[in-house]
Amino acid sequence: MTAPSPGWRLRSIGLRRGQRTIFQNLSLDLDEARIALIGHNGAGKSSLLRLLVGLDAPQQGSLSWAGQAADMARRAHGSPGGRLASLMFQNPDDQIIFPTVAEELQLSWRSAHDGNRKGARSGALQFLEQHGLLHWADRAMGTLSQGERQWVCWLAMLLARPRVLLLDEPYASLDLPGQLRLAADIRRCTQQVIISTHVLHPVRDFARVIWLEDGRVRADGPGREVCPAYEAEARRNFANATGDG
Numbered sequence: 542m543t544a545p546s547p548g549w550r551l552r553s554i555g556l557r558r559g560q561r562t563i564f565q566n567l568s569l570d571l572d573e574a575r576i577a578l579i580g581h582n583g584a585g586k587s588s589l590l591r592l593l594v595g596l597d598a599p600q601q602g603s604l605s606w607a608g609q610a611a612d613m614a615r616r617a618h619g620s621p622g623g624r625l626a627s628l629m630f631q632n633p634d635d636q637i638i639f640p641t642v643a644e645e646l647q648l649s650w651r652s653a654h655d656g657n658r659k660g661a662r663s664g665a666l667q668f669l670e671q672h673g674l675l676h677w678a679d680r681a682m683g684t685l686s687q688g689e690r691q692w693v694c695w696l697a698m699l700l701a702r703p704r705v706l707l708l709d710e711p712y713a714s715l716d717l718p719g720q721l722r723l724a725a726d727i728r729r730c731t732q733q734v735i736i737s738t739h740v741l742h743p744v745r746d747f748a749r750v751i752w753l754e755d756g757r758v759r760a761d762g763p764g765r766e767v768c769p770a771y772e773a774e775a776r777r778n779f780a781n782a783t784g785d786g
């Protein structure tokens with residue numbers, strides 16, 4: 542498992558969304574193969590992922606990947622050859638485009654195969670079969686549960702093979718077996734994976750967890766240190782606020 546070296550460089554990033562300032566003077570190096578972003582609702586986790594994938598552009602500062610300005614790097618990795626980074630959205634319905642599972646996966650297959658249409662359906666079916674889900678091929682998306690649609694989004698991302706996988710709350714709709722399966726899939730990935738999550742058990746063993754608070758880095762270190770520190774503070778604050786401890 543190797544991380545891109547050097548990876549992402551964020552320098553003095555300033556980001557506003559609407560009237561809100563989300564980041565001010567944020568600088569980070571993101572090189573590790575596995576990075577988790579944790580923190581309360583509204584801390585800026587999704588906003589950081591949106592910056593990396595290029596859905597938002599900073600008003601101040603610079604963002605680069607492997608020594609190249611991020612927008613140039615994204616263009617350089619456009620098809621053919623697969624994308625630099627893809628974002629799996631918190632809500633699968635923000636990601637899914639096609640009416641059936643096979644059609645959605647065909648798009649991913651094409652993204653990984655220079656846009657080719659020929660072979661896309663058989664490639665998608667083969668991939669579903671490898672994951673024991675061939676019976677989902679012609680299921681209408683609307684007939685799948687939220688967690689099942691989340692799983693389709695994950696498979697679509699795996700099949701598209703971007704260099705960097707950005708996952709926004711990927712565990713939120715999954716049952717416990719699904720969470721364990723996703724964590725195992727992530728361990729096997731050869732790409733860099735950056736995850737925003739409130740579900741902490743899959744990221745406790747990550748070499749790097751970044752705790753964001755109000756758009757700033759509150760703590761940054763191994764998951765075995767940062768996750769318990771975050772949990773302890775959340776419990777302490779709750780107990781202090783409610784007297785319920």
Ligand SMILES: Nc1ncnc2c1ncn2[C@@H]1O[C@H](COP(=O)(O)OP(=O)(O)OP(=O)(O)O)[C@@H](O)[C@H]1O
Nearest residue numbers: 558559560561563581582583584585586587588589
């Ligand atoms: N389109 C927008 N316009 C204005 N403010 C926004 C917009 N989207 C998000 N925000 C604000 O940006 C801040 C960071 O939001 P973000 O979605 O990055 O947080 P988050 O850490 O991912 O939260 P959650 O855990 O709830 O997903 C929040 O205060 C949010 O209200």
